[in-house]
Amino acid sequence: MKGLIDFVKAFDYRDLIKGAAVTIRHHFKRNVTVQYPKAKLTPFPRFRGRLTLLKDEAGEDKCICCMACVRACPTGVISITPGKKEGRKMRFPETYDFDMDRCIFCGMCVEACNFDAILLNEEYELAQYSRQDFKFHKEKMYLPTPKVDYKK
Amino acid sequence: MFKSEIIELNMGPQHPSTHGVLRLKLKLDGETIVDLDPEIGYLHRGVEKLAENFTYLQALNLTDRLDYVAAVSNNLGYIETLEKLGGIEVPRKAKYFRTLMTELGRLSSHLLWLATHALDIGAMTVFLYAFREREFILDMFEMVTGGRLLTTTFRYGGLKEDIPEGFEQKVRDFIKIFPDRMADYEALLTKNRIWMKRTKQVGVISAEDAINLGLSGPVLRGSGVRFDVRKAEPYEAYGELDWEMAVQNGCDTYARYLVRLEEMRQSLRIVEQALDGMPEGEFRAKVPKVLKLPKGEVYHTIEAPKGELGYYLISDGKGTGPYRLKVRGPSFVNLQGLKPMTKGHMVADVVAVIGTLDVVLGEVDR
Numbered sequence: 001m002k003g004l005i006d007f008v009k010a011f012d013y014r015d016l017i018k019g020a021a022v023t024i025r026h027h028f029k030r031n032v033t034v035q036y037p038k039a040k041l042t043p044f045p046r047f048r049g050r051l052t053l054l055k056d057e058a059g060e061d062k063c064i065c066c067m068a069c070v071r072a073c074p075t076g077v078i079s080i081t082p083g084k085k086e087g088r089k090m091r092f093p094e095t096y097d098f099d100m101d102r103c104i105f106c107g108m109c110v111e112a113c114n115f116d117a118i119l120l121n122e123e124y125e126l127a128q129y130s131r132q133d134f135k136f137h138k139e140k141m142y143l144p145t146p147k148v149d150y151k152k
Numbered sequence: 153m154f155k156s157e158i159i160e161l162n163m164g165p166q167h168p169s170t171h172g173v174l175r176l177k178l179k180l181d182g183e184t185i186v187d188l189d190p191e192i193g194y195l196h197r198g199v200e201k202l203a204e205n206f207t208y209l210q211a212l213n214l215t216d217r218l219d220y221v222a223a224v225s226n227n228l229g230y231i232e233t234l235e236k237l238g239g240i241e242v243p244r245k246a247k248y249f250r251t252l253m254t255e256l257g258r259l260s261s262h263l264l265w266l267a268t269h270a271l272d273i274g275a276m277t278v279f280l281y282a283f284r285e286r287e288f289i290l291d292m293f294e295m296v297t298g299g300r301l302l303t304t305t306f307r308y309g310g311l312k313e314d315i316p317e318g319f320e321q322k323v324r325d326f327i328k329i330f331p332d333r334m335a336d337y338e339a340l341l342t343k344n345r346i347w348m349k350r351t352k353q354v355g356v357i358s359a360e361d362a363i364n365l366g367l368s369g370p371v372l373r374g375s376g377v378r379f380d381v382r383k384a385e386p387y388e389a390y391g392e393l394d395w396e397m398a399v400q401n402g403c404d405t406y407a408r409y410l411v412r413l414e415e416m417r418q419s420l421r422i423v424e425q426a427l428d429g430m431p432e433g434e435f436r437a438k439v440p441k442v443l444k445l446p447k448g449e450v451y452h453t454i455e456a457p458k459g460e461l462g463y464y465l466i467s468d469g470k471g472t473g474p475y476r477l478k479v480r481g482p483s484f485v486n487l488q489g490l491k492p493m494t495k496g497h498m499v500a501d502v503v504a505v506i507g508t509l510d511v512v513l514g515e516v517d518r
Protein backbone atom coordinates (compact mmCIF):
# COMPACT_ATOMS: atom_id res chain seq x y z
CA MET A 1 0.00 0.00 0.00
CA LYS A 2 2.80 2.41 0.96
CA GLY A 3 4.48 1.69 -2.34
CA LEU A 4 1.33 2.64 -4.20
CA ILE A 5 1.00 5.94 -2.29
CA ASP A 6 4.61 6.79 -3.04
CA PHE A 7 4.03 5.96 -6.71
CA VAL A 8 1.02 8.28 -6.91
CA LYS A 9 2.87 10.99 -4.98
CA ALA A 10 5.67 10.86 -7.55
CA PHE A 11 3.30 12.45 -10.07
CA ASP A 12 2.75 15.47 -7.82
CA TYR A 13 4.98 17.86 -9.74
CA ARG A 14 4.17 20.98 -7.69
CA ASP A 15 7.73 21.31 -6.36
CA LEU A 16 9.28 21.15 -9.82
CA ILE A 17 6.71 23.52 -11.35
CA LYS A 18 7.40 26.02 -8.58
CA GLY A 19 11.11 25.87 -9.33
CA ALA A 20 10.59 26.12 -13.08
CA ALA A 21 8.38 29.18 -12.56
CA VAL A 22 11.30 30.97 -10.92
CA THR A 23 13.66 30.21 -13.80
CA ILE A 24 11.08 31.21 -16.42
CA ARG A 25 10.42 34.47 -14.60
CA HIS A 26 14.13 35.21 -14.70
CA HIS A 27 14.14 34.92 -18.50
CA PHE A 28 12.26 38.20 -18.70
CA LYS A 29 14.51 40.09 -16.31
CA ARG A 30 17.26 42.43 -17.34
CA ASN A 31 20.84 41.12 -17.50
CA VAL A 32 23.01 41.94 -14.53
CA THR A 33 26.29 41.04 -16.18
CA VAL A 34 28.56 43.38 -18.14
CA GLN A 35 30.29 42.34 -21.36
CA TYR A 36 33.90 42.94 -20.32
CA PRO A 37 36.18 44.14 -21.98
CA LYS A 38 33.74 45.98 -24.24
CA ALA A 39 31.98 47.51 -21.26
CA LYS A 40 33.79 48.28 -18.03
CA LEU A 41 32.66 49.01 -14.52
CA THR A 42 33.97 52.00 -12.61
CA PRO A 43 35.25 51.14 -9.15
CA PHE A 44 34.17 53.06 -6.07
CA PRO A 45 36.39 55.97 -4.92
CA ARG A 46 38.00 53.94 -2.13
CA PHE A 47 39.06 51.14 -4.47
CA ARG A 48 42.61 49.96 -3.84
CA GLY A 49 44.39 49.81 -7.19
CA ARG A 50 47.99 50.50 -8.18
CA LEU A 51 50.23 52.70 -6.01
CA THR A 52 50.81 56.17 -7.48
CA LEU A 53 52.97 59.09 -6.39
CA LEU A 54 51.32 62.49 -6.19
CA LYS A 55 52.60 65.98 -6.93
CA ASP A 56 51.47 69.24 -5.39
CA GLU A 57 50.17 72.27 -7.36
CA ALA A 58 53.68 73.50 -8.15
CA GLY A 59 54.57 70.16 -9.73
CA GLU A 60 56.86 69.15 -6.89
CA ASP A 61 56.85 65.76 -5.19
CA LYS A 62 54.71 65.72 -2.10
CA CYS A 63 56.87 62.91 -0.73
CA ILE A 64 59.51 63.99 1.79
CA CYS A 65 61.03 60.52 2.31
CA CYS A 66 59.88 59.96 5.88
CA MET A 67 59.91 56.22 5.08
CA ALA A 68 56.58 55.65 6.83
CA CYS A 69 55.25 53.71 3.84
CA VAL A 70 58.38 51.56 3.67
CA ARG A 71 57.94 50.57 7.32
CA ALA A 72 54.21 50.03 7.02
CA CYS A 73 54.38 47.74 3.99
CA PRO A 74 53.87 44.09 5.02
CA THR A 75 55.52 42.70 1.91
CA GLY A 76 58.32 45.24 1.59
CA VAL A 77 57.74 46.30 -2.01
CA ILE A 78 58.62 49.98 -1.62
CA SER A 79 62.19 51.27 -1.51
CA ILE A 80 63.17 54.91 -1.50
CA THR A 81 66.50 56.72 -1.87
CA PRO A 82 66.22 60.21 -0.38
CA GLY A 83 67.93 63.10 -2.06
CA LYS A 84 68.54 66.81 -1.56
CA LYS A 85 67.50 69.44 -4.04
CA GLU A 86 68.30 73.13 -4.18
CA GLY A 87 65.44 75.42 -3.32
CA ARG A 88 63.60 72.70 -1.41
CA LYS A 89 63.74 72.53 2.36
CA MET A 90 62.53 68.94 2.64
CA ARG A 91 64.15 65.90 1.15
CA PHE A 92 62.75 64.51 -2.06
CA PRO A 93 62.68 60.93 -3.36
CA GLU A 94 65.60 60.50 -5.73
CA THR A 95 64.33 57.03 -6.53
CA TYR A 96 61.01 55.52 -5.55
CA ASP A 97 60.90 51.86 -6.51
CA PHE A 98 57.75 49.79 -6.31
CA ASP A 99 57.48 46.07 -7.17
CA MET A 100 53.89 45.57 -8.14
CA ASP A 101 54.24 41.80 -8.51
CA ARG A 102 54.60 41.41 -4.76
CA CYS A 103 52.11 44.12 -3.75
CA ILE A 104 49.00 42.87 -1.95
CA PHE A 105 47.05 46.12 -2.35
CA CYS A 106 46.27 46.40 1.35
CA GLY A 107 46.61 50.18 1.52
CA MET A 108 48.77 50.22 4.65
CA CYS A 109 51.25 52.59 2.95
CA VAL A 110 48.57 55.15 2.14
CA GLU A 111 47.25 54.91 5.68
CA ALA A 112 50.73 55.50 7.09
CA CYS A 113 51.53 58.49 4.87
CA ASN A 114 51.27 61.80 6.76
CA PHE A 115 51.65 64.00 3.69
CA ASP A 116 49.04 62.53 1.30
CA ALA A 117 51.89 61.89 -1.08
CA ILE A 118 50.79 58.46 -2.29
CA LEU A 119 47.52 56.96 -3.38
CA LEU A 120 46.13 53.64 -4.51
CA ASN A 121 44.41 54.63 -7.74
CA GLU A 122 41.37 53.13 -9.44
CA GLU A 123 43.13 50.95 -12.00
CA TYR A 124 42.30 47.29 -11.98
CA GLU A 125 43.76 46.08 -15.28
CA LEU A 126 47.29 45.63 -14.05
CA ALA A 127 48.41 42.58 -16.03
CA GLN A 128 51.63 42.94 -17.99
CA TYR A 129 53.48 40.83 -20.51
CA SER A 130 56.86 40.75 -18.83
CA ARG A 131 58.06 40.58 -15.28
CA GLN A 132 60.18 43.69 -15.77
CA ASP A 133 57.04 45.73 -16.44
CA PHE A 134 55.95 45.17 -12.84
CA LYS A 135 58.96 47.09 -11.57
CA PHE A 136 57.82 50.66 -11.23
CA HIS A 137 60.35 53.46 -10.95
CA LYS A 138 59.75 57.04 -10.03
CA GLU A 139 58.88 58.30 -13.52
CA LYS A 140 56.45 55.46 -14.18
CA MET A 141 54.74 55.98 -10.82
CA TYR A 142 53.02 59.18 -11.92
CA LEU A 143 51.62 57.73 -15.12
CA PRO A 144 48.68 55.42 -15.63
CA THR A 145 49.57 51.77 -16.24
CA PRO A 146 50.14 51.09 -19.97
CA LYS A 147 47.07 49.36 -21.32
CA VAL A 148 46.66 46.58 -23.83
CA ASP A 149 43.86 47.36 -26.27
CA TYR A 150 41.49 44.56 -27.09
CA LYS A 151 40.40 44.60 -30.72
CA LYS A 152 37.24 42.55 -30.42
CA MET B 153 32.82 -17.40 -5.81
CA PHE B 154 33.47 -13.66 -6.22
CA LYS B 155 36.35 -12.01 -4.48
CA SER B 156 35.55 -8.69 -2.82
CA GLU B 157 38.28 -6.17 -2.29
CA ILE B 158 38.54 -2.77 -0.61
CA ILE B 159 40.00 -0.20 -2.95
CA GLU B 160 41.60 3.12 -2.14
CA LEU B 161 40.56 6.19 -4.06
CA ASN B 162 42.11 9.64 -3.99
CA MET B 163 39.66 12.50 -4.17
CA GLY B 164 41.30 15.85 -4.72
CA PRO B 165 43.33 18.01 -4.16
CA GLN B 166 42.26 19.25 -7.59
CA HIS B 167 38.69 18.07 -7.35
CA PRO B 168 36.17 20.85 -8.04
CA SER B 169 33.85 19.73 -5.26
CA THR B 170 36.39 19.73 -2.46
CA HIS B 171 36.24 23.53 -2.26
CA GLY B 172 39.93 24.16 -2.57
CA VAL B 173 42.86 21.88 -2.06
CA LEU B 174 41.42 19.23 0.23
CA ARG B 175 42.59 15.70 -0.49
CA LEU B 176 40.53 12.78 0.72
CA LYS B 177 41.79 9.23 0.84
CA LEU B 178 38.68 7.10 0.51
CA LYS B 179 38.56 3.38 1.24
CA LEU B 180 35.73 1.94 -0.78
CA ASP B 181 33.77 -1.26 -0.76
CA GLY B 182 32.02 -0.96 -4.08
CA GLU B 183 30.63 2.53 -3.86
CA THR B 184 30.21 2.53 -0.08
CA ILE B 185 32.72 4.37 2.03
CA VAL B 186 34.44 2.19 4.59
CA ASP B 187 37.01 4.66 5.74
CA LEU B 188 38.01 8.20 4.95
CA ASP B 189 41.12 10.20 5.68
CA PRO B 190 41.35 13.92 4.95
CA GLU B 191 44.79 15.12 3.97
CA ILE B 192 45.29 18.80 4.63
CA GLY B 193 48.13 21.27 4.35
CA TYR B 194 48.25 22.01 0.63
CA LEU B 195 47.49 25.67 1.30
CA HIS B 196 49.71 26.08 4.33
CA ARG B 197 51.31 29.52 4.40
CA GLY B 198 52.42 29.72 8.00
CA VAL B 199 50.08 32.55 8.96
CA GLU B 200 50.70 32.16 12.69
CA LYS B 201 54.47 32.31 12.30
CA LEU B 202 54.31 35.18 9.81
CA ALA B 203 52.28 37.20 12.31
CA GLU B 204 55.20 37.15 14.75
CA ASN B 205 57.32 39.14 12.32
CA PHE B 206 54.62 41.70 11.59
CA THR B 207 53.27 44.65 13.50
CA TYR B 208 49.76 44.41 14.93
CA LEU B 209 48.35 46.35 12.00
CA GLN B 210 50.23 44.38 9.35
CA ALA B 211 49.07 41.09 10.85
CA LEU B 212 45.52 42.17 10.04
CA ASN B 213 46.33 41.42 6.41
CA LEU B 214 46.98 37.81 7.32
CA THR B 215 43.59 37.39 8.94
CA ASP B 216 41.94 38.37 5.66
CA ARG B 217 43.52 35.38 4.05
CA LEU B 218 42.30 32.78 6.52
CA ASP B 219 38.66 32.41 5.62
CA TYR B 220 38.78 34.46 2.46
CA VAL B 221 35.05 34.36 1.82
CA ALA B 222 34.26 35.98 5.16
CA ALA B 223 37.23 38.28 5.64
CA VAL B 224 35.23 40.82 7.65
CA SER B 225 34.54 38.34 10.44
CA ASN B 226 38.22 37.42 10.62
CA ASN B 227 39.20 41.09 10.83
CA LEU B 228 36.66 41.66 13.58
CA GLY B 229 37.88 38.71 15.64
CA TYR B 230 41.48 39.83 15.42
CA ILE B 231 40.80 43.49 16.15
CA GLU B 232 38.58 42.60 19.11
CA THR B 233 41.35 40.41 20.50
CA LEU B 234 43.73 43.36 20.35
CA GLU B 235 41.14 45.59 21.97
CA LYS B 236 40.53 43.10 24.74
CA LEU B 237 44.24 43.11 25.59
CA GLY B 238 44.60 46.86 25.16
CA GLY B 239 41.46 47.54 27.16
CA ILE B 240 40.17 50.29 24.89
CA GLU B 241 36.59 51.52 24.70
CA VAL B 242 35.21 51.51 21.15
CA PRO B 243 32.71 54.24 20.14
CA ARG B 244 29.12 53.10 19.78
CA LYS B 245 28.94 54.10 16.14
CA ALA B 246 31.89 51.85 15.34
CA LYS B 247 30.26 49.00 17.26
CA TYR B 248 27.05 49.28 15.27
CA PHE B 249 28.83 49.62 11.97
CA ARG B 250 31.04 46.64 12.72
CA THR B 251 27.97 44.57 13.51
CA LEU B 252 26.39 45.62 10.24
CA MET B 253 29.48 44.82 8.20
CA THR B 254 30.00 41.46 9.87
CA GLU B 255 26.44 40.44 9.19
CA LEU B 256 26.80 41.47 5.55
CA GLY B 257 29.92 39.32 5.51
CA ARG B 258 27.94 36.44 6.97
CA LEU B 259 25.34 36.89 4.24
CA SER B 260 27.98 36.87 1.52
CA SER B 261 29.62 33.78 3.02
CA HIS B 262 26.32 31.93 3.32
CA LEU B 263 25.38 32.92 -0.22
CA LEU B 264 28.64 31.44 -1.47
CA TRP B 265 27.97 28.33 0.57
CA LEU B 266 24.44 28.04 -0.86
CA ALA B 267 25.73 28.57 -4.38
CA THR B 268 28.49 25.98 -4.24
CA HIS B 269 26.55 23.48 -2.15
CA ALA B 270 23.70 23.55 -4.65
CA LEU B 271 26.14 23.37 -7.56
CA ASP B 272 27.86 20.33 -6.07
CA ILE B 273 24.56 18.55 -5.67
CA GLY B 274 23.45 19.52 -9.15
CA ALA B 275 21.32 22.67 -8.97
CA MET B 276 23.21 25.14 -11.10
CA THR B 277 20.52 27.82 -11.26
CA VAL B 278 20.83 28.64 -7.57
CA PHE B 279 24.55 29.13 -8.06
CA LEU B 280 24.00 31.92 -10.56
CA TYR B 281 21.26 33.63 -8.56
CA ALA B 282 23.19 33.52 -5.29
CA PHE B 283 26.28 34.96 -6.94
CA ARG B 284 24.23 37.87 -8.21
CA GLU B 285 23.26 38.85 -4.66
CA ARG B 286 26.77 38.19 -3.39
CA GLU B 287 28.04 40.65 -5.97
CA PHE B 288 25.72 43.25 -4.49
CA ILE B 289 27.28 42.75 -1.06
CA LEU B 290 30.83 42.77 -2.43
CA ASP B 291 30.04 46.12 -4.03
CA MET B 292 29.14 47.44 -0.60
CA PHE B 293 32.44 46.15 0.78
CA GLU B 294 34.28 47.86 -2.03
CA MET B 295 32.45 51.06 -1.22
CA VAL B 296 33.47 50.98 2.45
CA THR B 297 36.89 49.35 2.46
CA GLY B 298 38.22 49.48 -1.09
CA GLY B 299 38.58 45.72 -1.27
CA ARG B 300 35.99 43.26 -2.44
CA LEU B 301 37.25 40.01 -0.97
CA LEU B 302 40.24 40.94 1.18
CA THR B 303 38.62 43.79 3.02
CA THR B 304 41.32 44.65 5.62
CA THR B 305 38.64 46.68 7.35
CA PHE B 306 38.32 47.85 10.98
CA ARG B 307 41.17 49.26 13.04
CA TYR B 308 42.22 49.15 16.67
CA GLY B 309 39.72 51.37 18.46
CA GLY B 310 37.10 51.66 15.74
CA LEU B 311 36.93 52.01 12.00
CA LYS B 312 39.53 53.00 9.44
CA GLU B 313 37.39 55.60 7.73
CA ASP B 314 33.93 57.03 8.24
CA ILE B 315 30.91 55.50 6.55
CA PRO B 316 30.91 56.59 2.89
CA GLU B 317 28.12 58.55 1.32
CA GLY B 318 25.47 56.51 -0.44
CA PHE B 319 26.22 53.42 1.62
CA GLU B 320 23.03 53.61 3.64
CA GLN B 321 20.92 53.80 0.50
CA LYS B 322 22.69 50.78 -0.96
CA VAL B 323 22.05 48.72 2.15
CA ARG B 324 18.40 49.78 2.13
CA ASP B 325 18.10 48.69 -1.51
CA PHE B 326 19.58 45.35 -0.54
CA ILE B 327 17.20 44.90 2.41
CA LYS B 328 14.34 45.61 0.02
CA ILE B 329 15.23 43.08 -2.66
CA PHE B 330 16.75 40.31 -0.59
CA PRO B 331 13.66 38.63 0.94
CA ASP B 332 12.27 38.08 -2.57
CA ARG B 333 15.52 36.55 -3.70
CA MET B 334 15.50 34.26 -0.66
CA ALA B 335 12.03 33.13 -1.68
CA ASP B 336 13.45 32.28 -5.12
CA TYR B 337 16.15 30.06 -3.65
CA GLU B 338 13.63 28.36 -1.43
CA ALA B 339 11.29 27.74 -4.36
CA LEU B 340 14.15 26.10 -6.21
CA LEU B 341 15.44 23.96 -3.36
CA THR B 342 13.49 23.55 -0.13
CA LYS B 343 10.70 21.34 -1.42
CA ASN B 344 12.50 20.07 -4.49
CA ARG B 345 12.41 16.26 -4.54
CA ILE B 346 15.95 15.81 -5.83
CA TRP B 347 17.31 18.21 -3.24
CA MET B 348 15.46 16.42 -0.44
CA LYS B 349 16.66 13.01 -1.59
CA ARG B 350 20.24 14.19 -1.77
CA THR B 351 20.26 15.93 1.61
CA LYS B 352 17.81 14.21 3.97
CA GLN B 353 19.43 11.54 6.17
CA VAL B 354 22.81 12.32 4.62
CA GLY B 355 25.70 13.29 6.86
CA VAL B 356 23.87 12.58 10.09
CA ILE B 357 25.64 13.52 13.31
CA SER B 358 24.05 13.44 16.73
CA ALA B 359 24.19 16.40 19.10
CA GLU B 360 26.44 14.47 21.48
CA ASP B 361 28.94 13.55 18.76
CA ALA B 362 28.90 17.08 17.43
CA ILE B 363 29.77 18.51 20.84
CA ASN B 364 32.44 15.88 21.44
CA LEU B 365 34.12 16.66 18.12
CA GLY B 366 34.04 20.37 18.90
CA LEU B 367 31.93 21.31 15.90
CA SER B 368 30.50 24.80 15.99
CA GLY B 369 28.36 27.22 14.05
CA PRO B 370 25.53 26.08 11.78
CA VAL B 371 26.81 22.50 11.83
CA LEU B 372 26.29 22.34 15.60
CA ARG B 373 22.96 24.17 15.53
CA GLY B 374 21.75 21.81 12.81
CA SER B 375 22.03 19.05 15.40
CA GLY B 376 19.75 20.84 17.81
CA VAL B 377 22.34 22.41 20.13
CA ARG B 378 21.44 25.92 21.13
CA PHE B 379 24.84 27.56 21.04
CA ASP B 380 25.81 30.77 19.33
CA VAL B 381 28.67 32.96 20.56
CA ARG B 382 26.65 36.01 19.62
CA LYS B 383 24.03 34.97 22.20
CA ALA B 384 26.29 33.28 24.75
CA GLU B 385 28.83 36.11 25.06
CA PRO B 386 27.44 39.06 23.12
CA TYR B 387 30.10 41.25 21.56
CA GLU B 388 29.78 44.50 19.60
CA ALA B 389 26.09 45.46 19.35
CA TYR B 390 24.55 41.97 19.25
CA GLY B 391 23.26 42.21 22.82
CA GLU B 392 21.23 45.30 22.02
CA LEU B 393 19.55 44.01 18.88
CA ASP B 394 16.53 41.76 18.52
CA TRP B 395 17.19 38.53 16.65
CA GLU B 396 16.78 34.82 17.13
CA MET B 397 19.14 31.89 16.99
CA ALA B 398 18.48 29.43 14.15
CA VAL B 399 18.27 25.85 15.43
CA GLN B 400 17.03 22.66 13.74
CA ASN B 401 16.76 19.17 15.14
CA GLY B 402 17.24 17.17 11.95
CA CYS B 403 20.98 16.47 12.46
CA ASP B 404 21.36 15.96 8.69
CA THR B 405 22.44 18.01 5.68
CA TYR B 406 18.90 19.24 5.11
CA ALA B 407 18.64 20.57 8.67
CA ARG B 408 21.90 22.44 8.29
CA TYR B 409 20.62 23.89 5.03
CA LEU B 410 17.54 25.18 6.87
CA VAL B 411 19.68 26.58 9.70
CA ARG B 412 21.81 28.58 7.30
CA LEU B 413 18.80 29.92 5.41
CA GLU B 414 17.25 31.02 8.70
CA GLU B 415 20.55 32.60 9.71
CA MET B 416 20.52 34.62 6.51
CA ARG B 417 17.08 35.94 7.37
CA GLN B 418 18.18 36.80 10.88
CA SER B 419 21.33 38.48 9.53
CA LEU B 420 19.15 40.66 7.38
CA ARG B 421 17.13 41.61 10.47
CA ILE B 422 20.33 42.53 12.32
CA VAL B 423 21.54 44.59 9.35
CA GLU B 424 18.27 46.50 9.23
CA GLN B 425 18.24 47.19 12.97
CA ALA B 426 21.90 48.19 13.04
CA LEU B 427 21.29 50.61 10.18
CA ASP B 428 18.21 52.12 11.81
CA GLY B 429 19.86 52.46 15.18
CA MET B 430 23.22 53.75 13.89
CA PRO B 431 24.36 56.32 16.46
CA GLU B 432 26.05 59.59 15.56
CA GLY B 433 29.48 60.53 16.74
CA GLU B 434 33.10 59.45 16.53
CA PHE B 435 34.02 56.39 14.53
CA ARG B 436 37.41 55.80 16.14
CA ALA B 437 38.68 56.18 19.67
CA LYS B 438 41.89 58.11 20.36
CA VAL B 439 44.74 55.71 19.65
CA PRO B 440 48.50 56.19 19.38
CA LYS B 441 49.98 56.11 15.90
CA VAL B 442 52.20 53.11 16.68
CA LEU B 443 50.27 50.46 18.53
CA LYS B 444 51.93 48.86 21.56
CA LEU B 445 50.05 46.48 23.79
CA PRO B 446 50.76 45.65 27.44
CA LYS B 447 52.32 42.35 28.40
CA GLY B 448 49.75 39.60 28.64
CA GLU B 449 47.83 36.79 27.06
CA VAL B 450 44.29 36.93 25.77
CA TYR B 451 41.82 34.62 24.07
CA HIS B 452 38.75 35.89 22.33
CA THR B 453 36.11 34.17 20.24
CA ILE B 454 33.49 35.44 17.88
CA GLU B 455 30.84 33.74 15.79
CA ALA B 456 32.20 33.64 12.25
CA PRO B 457 29.90 32.38 9.47
CA LYS B 458 31.56 28.96 9.67
CA GLY B 459 31.48 28.69 13.44
CA GLU B 460 33.43 29.71 16.47
CA LEU B 461 36.52 31.68 15.48
CA GLY B 462 39.07 32.22 18.23
CA TYR B 463 42.32 34.16 18.44
CA TYR B 464 44.89 33.54 21.14
CA LEU B 465 47.36 36.37 21.38
CA ILE B 466 50.48 36.74 23.50
CA SER B 467 52.17 40.09 23.80
CA ASP B 468 55.57 40.47 25.43
CA GLY B 469 54.94 44.15 26.09
CA LYS B 470 58.09 45.25 24.26
CA GLY B 471 57.55 44.77 20.56
CA THR B 472 55.01 46.36 18.26
CA GLY B 473 53.73 43.03 17.02
CA PRO B 474 52.28 39.80 18.38
CA TYR B 475 54.70 37.55 20.25
CA ARG B 476 52.50 34.62 19.35
CA LEU B 477 49.20 34.39 17.53
CA LYS B 478 47.14 31.21 17.48
CA VAL B 479 44.03 30.91 15.39
CA ARG B 480 41.22 28.53 16.22
CA GLY B 481 39.64 28.18 12.81
CA PRO B 482 36.09 26.84 12.70
CA SER B 483 36.62 25.12 9.34
CA PHE B 484 39.55 23.11 10.68
CA VAL B 485 37.54 21.77 13.60
CA ASN B 486 34.39 21.25 11.56
CA LEU B 487 36.35 19.12 9.11
CA GLN B 488 36.72 16.54 11.89
CA GLY B 489 33.04 15.82 11.41
CA LEU B 490 33.60 14.58 7.87
CA LYS B 491 34.58 11.03 8.81
CA PRO B 492 31.68 10.17 11.16
CA MET B 493 29.26 11.87 8.78
CA THR B 494 30.23 9.99 5.63
CA LYS B 495 31.01 6.49 6.92
CA GLY B 496 28.65 4.00 5.29
CA HIS B 497 27.41 6.46 2.70
CA MET B 498 28.07 6.63 -1.03
CA VAL B 499 30.90 8.52 -2.76
CA ALA B 500 28.44 11.09 -4.10
CA ASP B 501 27.37 11.90 -0.54
CA VAL B 502 30.91 12.94 0.36
CA VAL B 503 30.45 15.89 -1.97
CA ALA B 504 27.22 16.85 -0.23
CA VAL B 505 28.81 16.55 3.22
CA ILE B 506 31.85 18.68 2.29
CA GLY B 507 29.37 21.24 1.02
CA THR B 508 27.33 21.20 4.19
CA LEU B 509 30.38 21.53 6.44
CA ASP B 510 31.27 24.65 4.47
CA VAL B 511 35.02 24.35 4.89
CA VAL B 512 37.35 26.96 3.45
CA LEU B 513 40.81 25.53 2.98
CA GLY B 514 42.51 28.84 3.60
CA GLU B 515 41.41 28.51 7.19
CA VAL B 516 41.96 24.77 7.54
CA ASP B 517 45.60 24.93 6.45
CA ARG B 518 46.41 28.49 7.58
